[in-house]
Amino acid sequence: MAMTETRPGTKGPLTKLNDMDLSIGKRTRLYELLYKSGPANGTMMFLPIDQGLEHGPRDFFPNPVSADPDFELKLALNGNYTGIVYQIGIAQKYMYKFAGQVPLVLKINGKTELPADNAPLSPLLASVEDAVRLGAKAIGYTLYVGSARQDEDFKQFAAVRKEAEAAGMPIIVWSYPRGEYVDGKGGKDSFYAVDYAIRVAAELGADIIKVNLPKTGIATEKLGKMPKEYVEVNSSMSNEQAAAAVVRSAGRSLVLFSGGEKNDDADLINKAKLAMDSGATGLIFGRNMWQRPMEQALSMSQKLHELMKEYGS
Numbered sequence: 001m002a003m004t005e006t007r008p009g010t011k012g013p014l015t016k017l018n019d020m021d022l023s024i025g026k027r028t029r030l031y032e033l034l035y036k037s038g039p040a041n042g043t044m045m046f047l048p049i050d051q052g053l054e055h056g057p058r059d060f061f062p063n064p065v066s067a068d069p070d071f072e073l074k075l076a077l078n079g080n081y082t083g084i085v086y087q088i089g090i091a092q093k094y095m096y097k098f099a100g101q102v103p104l105v106l107k108i109n110g111k112t113e114l115p116a117d118n119a120p121l122s123p124l125l126a127s128v129e130d131a132v133r134l135g136a137k138a139i140g141y142t143l144y145v146g147s148a149r150q151d152e153d154f155k156q157f158a159a160v161r162k163e164a165e166a167a168g169m170p171i172i173v174w175s176y177p178r179g180e181y182v183d184g185k186g187g188k189d190s191f192y193a194v195d196y197a198i199r200v201a202a203e204l205g206a207d208i209i210k211v212n213l214p215k216t217g218i219a220t221e222k223l224g225k226m227p228k229e230y231v232e233v234n235s236s237m238s239n240e241q242a243a244a245a246v247v248r249s250a251g252r253s254l255v256l257f258s259g260g261e262k263n264d265d266a267d268l269i270n271k272a273k274l275a276m277d278s279g280a281t282g283l284i285f286g287r288n289m290w291q292r293p294m295e296q297a298l299s300m301s302q303k304l305h306e307l308m309k310e311y312g313s
Contacts, residue, residue, distance in 0.1 A: 012313040013042060014247050014279030015254055025168015026207065029137045030254075033170075034281075037103050038082030039305060041312030044256065044282030046105065047076045047289060048085035050140070053110045059287055062262070066290040069094040075290060076102045079301030082282065083137060088126035091134055099135060105172060106131040107140040108160065119148035120178050124156060128163040138170040138208070145175055145197040146182040154204065161205045172256070173206035185226040189215045191242040192230035199249045208254040210284050213275060214242040243278035259285035265300065272304055276311045283308075 017030055038045045049072050051059045060067035069090050076084040076098075083103035086095070087110055095104055108131065109122040122142040131139045141160055144153055157173075164171050177193035186192050194214035201209040216237045223231055237245075247255050257275035259268065268288050275283055283304065289297050 011277075012279075012311045013254065013281040015250070015252050015281070016042060016313055019252050020207070020254075021252075022170075022207070023165065023168050026170050029168070030170050030207065033082050033103060033137050038080060038282075039308040039312065041308065042281075043276070043308045043311050043313075044082040044254075044284075045080075045301075045304060045308065046083050046085060046256065046282070046284040047072060047079070047081045048105075048258075048284055048286040049090065049290070050085055050087055050107045050110060051286060052090070053087050053112065055113055059291070062291040063293060065294075070097075071294070072290050073098045073102055075294065075297050075301070079289070079298050080305065081301070085140055085284075085286075088130055088134075091136075095134065104131075104134060104136040105138045105140050106134060106136040107142075109142055109156075111142075117178065118180050120144045121147060121149040121153055121156075124160070128160065128167050128169050131169055132167055136169070138172050139164060140172045140174060140210075142174040142176065143197075143201060143204070144178045145200045146177050146193070147179040148181075157204055170207040171205070172208040172210060173201040173204070174210045175201035175206070176211075184224040186218050186223050186230070186234075188212075190218055190226065190230070191216050191234070191237065191245070192226050195230075195242075195246050195249050198246050198253075198255070199251075202249070202251045202253045206253050208256060208281070209250050210256040210258055211246065212260060213239065213257050213271065214246055215239060216242050240274055240277065243274060243280075247279040254281040256280065256282050256284045259283065259288040262287050262291050265303075268300065269303060269307065272307055276307065 065071050083105050085105040087107050108126040109124050111122045175197040177188045177197045182193050191214040198211050257280050
């Protein structure tokens with residue numbers, strides 16, 4: 001398939017569970033996420049709440065009640081999400097009332113936004129053993145592709161992957177292009193950066209990969225030292241074509257597209273449709289959901305569920 005082609009005549013995830021060679025433990029947990037919770041039709045809708053560590057409390061300002069993890073857990077339960085994403089401290093203190101009702105993805109590394117971000121690395125804050133103890137269905141790991149500390153990140157992830165394989169625990173990798181080298185080649189949301197980041201995560205052994213939707217049409221003066229192959233398609237490729245190409249670069253890893261900062265209703269639905277039309281397995285929308293009051297968040301969750309019905313497998 002040529003780089004600029006989309007997915008003619010197809011709907012639903014490009015990669016399915018049966019395409020993946022997995023241990024029984026991983027296959028069981030992924031089956032439960034794909035077919036027992038959320039849309040339960042081979043697609044996924046996750047509610048991430050790791051921003052409290054990554055951004056501090058500021059993301060809760062638009063809807064102060066969202067600072068209470070019980071609010072988010074009730075949204076995940078009543079909005080019928082595939083799962084919720086928490087760091088260990090919140091998971092240990094709040095998940096017990098929802099155990100068995102809301103599937104958990106335990107984020108096992110993270111950082112704050114306080115230091116300069118030129119060479120980011122998210123240190124381990126929890127373990128695969130913690131995830132098993134808390135009944136998690138998967139672990140989450142943030143990988144910074146392009147960071148000057150990338151070598152440390154790769155080694156840290158390799159150790160996590162080994163533990164996860166032994167425990168039969170699926171790994172969702174937040175694969176983020178970051179650092180001055182990325183900034184000098186079109187920026188973190190360019191098609192080049194996102195395409196490279198998703199391929200790296202697949203090469204390292206991710207079962208599911210979370211990335212932002214890529215952008216094309218970047219101003220020439222901002223392309224910097226981006227490889228010529230990507231410069232050549234920057235002005236001719238649509239964002240829809242770029243998203244489909246990114247999904248193909250993930251190979252036999254499942255793909256989740258994130259929502260990023262809060263959008264209005266119409267833009268969020270369009271973003272979700274673009275993501276699913278590209279062949280992604282699902283969505284991981286956090287601020288776009290819990291920054292809304294509960295009734296509005298549940299209404300938007302229902303709209304996303306209606307959309308996801310079109311992409312079941």
